[in-house]
Amino acid sequence: MDKPSLLAQIVATLEHDLDVLTRAAQTAYEAATAEENIAENKYDTLGLEASYLATGQARRSAEIRKALVTYQQLLLRDYDPARGVQVSNLVTLEDEDGGQRRLFLGPEAAGLKIGEGDGLVTVITPRSPLGQQLVGRKVDDEVSLAAQALFIVDVV
Numbered sequence: 835m836d837k838p839s840l841l842a843q844i845v846a847t848l849e850h851d852l853d854v855l856t857r858a859a860q861t862a863y864e865a866a867t868a869e870e871n872i873a874e875n876k877y878d879t880l881g882l883e884a885s886y887l888a889t890g891q892a893r894r895s896a897e898i899r900k901a902l903v904t905y906q907q908l909l910l911r912d913y914d915p916a917r918g919v920q921v922s923n924l925v926t927l928e929d930e931d932g933g934q935r936r937l938f939l940g941p942e943a944a945g946l947k948i949g950e951g952d953g954l955v956t957v958i959t960p961r962s963p964l965g966q967q968l969v970g971r972k973v974d975d976e977v978s979l980a981a982q983a984l985f986i987v988d989v990v
Contacts, residue, residue, distance in 0.1 A: 837910050837924055840938060843948045844957065847900040852891040852895060859891035879908055901942035908941065918970035925968060926988040927977070934947060934987070939965060975988060 866884035946957040
């Protein structure tokens with residue numbers, strides 16, 4: 835998978851997630867403000883619970899919206915061996931048994947998975963422990979994850 839199509843898939847996934855979460859937040863808001871959910875006594879907490887849910891979903895929507903804008907403005911840069919791994923690089927790591935995993939070092943949306951099977955790419959950020967280790971590293975450098983040695987075999 836090339837980086838422009840990966841970026842387009844990340845944006846499409848974030849747009850979809852934002853749409854779903856926005857609709858869910860609206861539903862929770864409507865439940866929180868519905869007349870039939872007005873508390874009749876101190877133990878009647880349905881409206882309060884829906885309010886907490888709507889608030890949490892609104893916060894998550896704001897996070898996704900921020901990530902979406904960031905990715906829409908992201909300039910993809912080619913790997914520069916002099917600078918090492920940087921944001922917008924697609925990194926392939928290999929463990930000692932030959933197993934490979936592909937990571938996209940992005941500015942936001944850590945944990946997002948794009949594709950499946952051998953084409954699976956996981957988004958990580960420079961704030962993550964592995965992301966911190968990768969920044970500035972070069973092909974053939976070693977990083978570790980949970981006491982497992984991983985080698986950088988390719989960077990795009």
